[in-house]
Amino acid sequence: MTPEKTPGSTELVRLVAGREISTRLRDRNFIISLVVTVLLLVGLMGFQVAVSSGGDEGRLGVVGDATQIGPAIVAQGEAAGVDVTVVELDDEAAARQAVEDEDVDGALLDADGSQPQLLVQERDSTMEAVVNGAVSGVAISSQLAAAGVEVTEVPQVEVTSLEGDDGNEQERVLTAIIAISLLYGLLIMFGQFVAQGVVEEKASRVVELLLATMRPWQLLAGKIIGLGVLGLAQIVLIGAISIVGALAFDVVDVPGDLISTVVSAILWFVFGYALYASLFAVAASLVSRQEDLGSVLTPTMLALIVGFFIAIQGATDPSSTLAVVTSYIPGLSPLVMPVRQAAGDVALWEVALAVVLMLVAIVAAVRIGGRVYAGALLRTGGRTKLREALAAERA
Amino acid sequence: MLEFDGLRKSFGANQVLDGVSFAVRPGSMFGFCGSNGAGKTTTMRIAMGLARAEAGEVRWHGRPLDQQVRRRIGYMPEERGLYPKMKVGEQITYFARLHGMDAGAAGRASAEWTERLGLGARRGDAVEKLSLGNQQRVQLAAALVSRPEVLILDEPFSGLDPVGVDSLAEALLGQVREGVPVVFSSHQLDLVERLCDSVGILARGRIVAAGTVEELRAAESGRLLRVVVPEAPPGWAGGVPGARVVSEQAGDTLLELAPGTDDQAVLAAALRTGRVTHFAWREPTLVELFRGAVADPRTEDAEVAA
Numbered sequence: 001m002t003p004e005k006t007p008g009s010t011e012l013v014r015l016v017a018g019r020e021i022s023t024r025l026r027d028r029n030f031i032i033s034l035v036v037t038v039l040l041l042v043g044l045m046g047f048q049v050a051v052s053s054g055g056d057e058g059r060l061g062v063v064g065d066a067t068q069i070g071p072a073i074v075a076q077g078e079a080a081g082v083d084v085t086v087v088e089l090d091d092e093a094a095a096r097q098a099v100e101d102e103d104v105d106g107a108l109l110d111a112d113g114s115q116p117q118l119l120v121q122e123r124d125s126t127m128e129a130v131v132n133g134a135v136s137g138v139a140i141s142s143q144l145a146a147a148g149v150e151v152t153e154v155p156q157v158e159v160t161s162l163e164g165d166d167g168n169e170q171e172r173v174l175t176a177i178i179a180i181s182l183l184y185g186l187l188i189m190f191g192q193f194v195a196q197g198v199v200e201e202k203a204s205r206v207v208e209l210l211l212a213t214m215r216p217w218q219l220l221a222g223k224i225i226g227l228g229v230l231g232l233a234q235i236v237l238i239g240a241i242s243i244v245g246a247l248a249f250d251v252v253d254v255p256g257d258l259i260s261t262v263v264s265a266i267l268w269f270v271f272g273y274a275l276y277a278s279l280f281a282v283a284a285s286l287v288s289r290q291e292d293l294g295s296v297l298t299p300t301m302l303a304l305i306v307g308f309f310i311a312i313q314g315a316t317d318p319s320s321t322l323a324v325v326t327s328y329i330p331g332l333s334p335l336v337m338p339v340r341q342a343a344g345d346v347a348l349w350e351v352a353l354a355v356v357l358m359l360v361a362i363v364a365a366v367r368i369g370g371r372v373y374a375g376a377l378l379r380t381g382g383r384t385k386l387r388e389a390l391a392a393e394r395a
Numbered sequence: 396m397l398e399f400d401g402l403r404k405s406f407g408a409n410q411v412l413d414g415v416s417f418a419v420r421p422g423s424m425f426g427f428c429g430s431n432g433a434g435k436t437t438t439m440r441i442a443m444g445l446a447r448a449e450a451g452e453v454r455w456h457g458r459p460l461d462q463q464v465r466r467r468i469g470y471m472p473e474e475r476g477l478y479p480k481m482k483v484g485e486q487i488t489y490f491a492r493l494h495g496m497d498a499g500a501a502g503r504a505s506a507e508w509t510e511r512l513g514l515g516a517r518r519g520d521a522v523e524k525l526s527l528g529n530q531q532r533v534q535l536a537a538a539l540v541s542r543p544e545v546l547i548l549d550e551p552f553s554g555l556d557p558v559g560v561d562s563l564a565e566a567l568l569g570q571v572r573e574g575v576p577v578v579f580s581s582h583q584l585d586l587v588e589r590l591c592d593s594v595g596i597l598a599r600g601r602i603v604a605a606g607t608v609e610e611l612r613a614a615e616s617g618r619l620l621r622v623v624v625p626e627a628p629p630g631w632a633g634g635v636p637g638a639r640v641v642s643e644q645a646g647d648t649l650l651e652l653a654p655g656t657d658d659q660a661v662l663a664a665a666l667r668t669g670r671v672t673h674f675a676w677r678e679p680t681l682v683e684l685f686r687g688a689v690a691d692p693r694t695e696d697a698e699v700a701a
Contacts, residue, residue: 015492023481205476209537212443212470213493215462378445 012214016222020197021230033189034234037182041242044178048251058082058127061089061098061107069111072134080130095119111135112142175258176315176342179265180335182238184308186269187334188301190231191276195284195293197223198373202288207377216374224277228270235269261342271358272334275365276300282369285376286384296383307335318343328354330361396420397545397576401451404437411437413600414451419576419593424567426587427580428681429597430689435580436473438597439549443470455545466494469543473550475534477522484509484518487536494541501540508536512566528559535563539570546570548579552586564590588681596688604688611684619677620650620658626669635664649677 024030058077062069070086077084087104089095095107099119106127109117116135118128201207201219210219239262246252283296310332314323318340327336327346333354340346368390375389397419404412411434419425429435440446442453444465452459460468478486484505491501509518512532517525522533531554538546546567552560560583567577567590581587587594588608595605604611620638624631625646632640632648637656641649650661665671679687 012493015489019489200478204479205472205474206478207476208440208445208472208474209470209476209490210493211445212468212472213462213466213490 009218012218013222013225016214016219017226017229020223020226024193024227024230034237037185037234037238038241041178041238042245045242045245045249045251049249058084058106058130059087059104060084060127060131061087061095061104062111063089063091063095063107063109064111066111069108069134069138072138073108073130076130076133076137079133080126082126082130084130106131108135112138171252172257172261172342172344173315175252175261176339177312178242179261179342180308180311180315180339182235183265183269183272183338184304184311184335186231186235187272187276187304190227190273191280191300191304192297193227194223194277195280195297196290197227198281198284199287199290199293202285202377203290211377216377217370220278220281220370220373224274224281228273228277231273232266232270235266239263239266257342257344261338264338264341268334268338271355271362274362275331275334275358276304278362278365278369282365282372285373286386286389288379288383292383303331304335307332311335311339314339315342319345328357330358333358396454396456397578398454398457399438399442399451400454402438402441402448402453403450404434404441404446404448410600412441412448415597415600415602416451417595417602417605419578421576422571422574423592424571424577424579424590426591426594427578427597428582428584428587428594428685429580433597433689434600435597436549439470439547439578439580440472442547443468467541467544469538469541469546469548471534471538471548471551475530477530477533477537479523480521482519482521483514483525483533486522486533487540490537491540494543496541504540504542505536508540512536513562527554528556531555531559535566539566544575546575546577546579548577550581551579552581552583560586584681584685594681596685598689604684608681611681612678618651618654619679619683620652620661621673621675621677622648622650622661622665622671623673624648624665624668624671627665628668631668632661632664635661647673 060073062073066086066088070088073086074084087098089098089104089107092109095109096119098104099107099121102121105124106118106120108131109119118131120127201210207219243255243259243262246258247255252258279300280297283300284293286296287293307326310322310326314320314327314336317323323336323340326332327340327350337346337351337354341351372386372389375391376384379389399415399417402412402415403410415434415438417425427435427438437446441448442460444460444462454460455464455468458464481489487505487508488501491504492498496504506518509515512535514529514532514536517529522530525533535551538548548567551563551567555563564586567579571577591608593605593607594611595602597603604614606614619641622632623646627646627648629643630640632638632643632650635650637653638661639651639653641651643649652658652661662671662674665674
């Protein structure tokens with residue numbers, strides 16, 4: 001009577017996953033949250049650009065030959081944190097014209113002579129200091145040369161920062177904090193999706209109809225994989241946007257660091273999601289109403305929050321004992337380890353160990369959790385105790 | 396044959412099913428009756444793999460039901476269940492696919508069944524926006540959409556208005572004509588009597604009576620005698636050996652005769668009181684059969700093989 005073949009496990013899991021994805025993609029709240037996240041990220045990068053580029057560029061016109069004074073001005077500018085471009089101008093008239101047209105911020109007349117003059121529209125102390133420094137520097141060295149003094153040996157000041165390579169360090173910390181916040185937000189969000197989905201099926205009793213066609217683990221796997229694919233797509237999208245944006249806006253100095261942080265965040269999302277989604281699903285299967293969800297999710301949620309705070313703290317001090325120890329603990333490692341990796345002082349074996357421990361935890365959660373889920377799914381009305389669910393697996 | 400064979404199940408100290416056995420022929424409708432809490436739902440859930448029997452099994456074509464066979468069974472659970480926010484058409488398509496139809500066939504079957512059950516205009520609406528009666532139709536569509544070989548329906552008629560009852564009955568009879576065995580439970584015994592080829596009554600964890608309605612009547616008939624004696628004094632039949640008065644109202648008397656009692660002796664006693672205007676064996680209704688079967692422990696002996 002039925003020409004249709006019976007669907008296999010893969011087919012059933014795929015069907016369940018497909019339903020989860022299409023339901024979420026049509027969920028307005030989900031789309032809005034995605035758009036808001038992306039906008040926030042782009043806004044953050046724009047902010048970075050605005051802060052780092054505000055008013056530290058300048059154009060200076062020099063009348064006459066600038067071969068000597070030009071490099072001196074650029075060097076002085078660099079010391080003062082201003083990116084100065086030197087433009088050669090023909091005569092004083094051209095210089096006045098250029099300043100009035102605001103083609104240049106200032107024009108230097110008679111740079112090599114005894115009466116150097118700086119024409120500006122408005123007085124600008126930084127510009128004045130740069131020009132003064134350059135003019136006097138050039139004058140002193142030419143006078144010394146005229147007096148026959150050799151100035152080849154000018155001592156260079158070597159700078160040693162006690163906080164390490166501070167520029168890149170700050171950038172890494174910031175990147176790590178943003179990555180961890182996103183990771184945390186996505187884990188919570190998709191964990192909640194899984195939990196709500198499980199309770200929705202229990203509350204609406206549709207689960208009885210579903211279990212007449214498939215086994216509990218197939219339903220659970222489909223749900224977790226479907227939402228996981230969506231979560232992965234979202235974090236990859238966000239990661240790609242941040243890398244492309246950061247390169248385009250030239251926000252970061254070391255793109256390699258950013259890319260490796262994004263990649264490790266994505267990998268840790270996969271592990272973290274696998275564990276937390278299973279735990280959320282199992283906890284949710286114990287209750288039959290959305291209102292009761294909060295109480296059963298609290299312990300798992302707490303673990304995530306603790307991990308998040310340790311990670312934020314670890315971002316500023318990645319080698320603290322707390323950060324090192326928690327970066328191995330399954331459940332905390334997905335949040336803490338990426339921070340340590342971003343700081344760059346983690347050996348490969350440490351990451352491998354954290355991954356292995358995490359995999360062990362995931363396998364345990366899936367096996368024990370799967371039994372609880374199967375036992376609790378058909379027990380509607382009130383809250384099922386863990387022990388009951390384990391004992392009652394499909395009884 | 397769809398065979399339920401020796402199902403046993405207990406919840407704690409409560410033995411709910413104590414050897415439930417019956418069989419349903421392809422192309423026949425089986426009405427499953429019993430008091431509340433008798434174990435009808437548990438029996439059906441065991442068939443669907445939603446509860447595990449301690450002993451016994453359910454077979455289709457001689458093969459014990461497993462996950463593969465169950466996908467060819469249409470099921471309507473007692474607790475109705477659908478995704479509230481999913482659209483009607485998509486939901487039915489989804490269930491068709493879970494039962495093994497490919498995307499194209501599932502879409503066509505979904506369109507066909509929503510049309511046949513009068514839901515064509517509501518296909519794009521979320522289930523939660525529908526009236527309860529219409530939700531029930533969606534539930535039925537979900538059970539029928541995959542062209543199941545067997546139908547197991549738990550209280551399919553409950554909550555339906557008379558028009559809804561008629562259209563559901565029509566749909567089920569259509570399935571039976573196509574050779575599908577249909578098992579449904581119901582408290583509406585008149586409906587069971589009208590629709591079903593055979594009936595099983597579940598009480599105290601066992602099938603206490605099973606067979607066609609006629610067979611049940613045959614087992615019970617020869618026991619209830621209606622005698623109308625307008626002039627008789629109250630309690631006139633009290634002295635007749637082997638006869639028990641079930642009811643008596645102004646001479647309209649219902650008597651239950653013990654096996655072996657001579658009905659002619661009853662007639663003679665009636666004639667002694669005066670005029671006899673009515674003397675006949677009475678066909679028990681299913682309601683009376685049900686009451687007798689459920690209430691009286693002696694009827695356990697009166698089991699009839701289906």
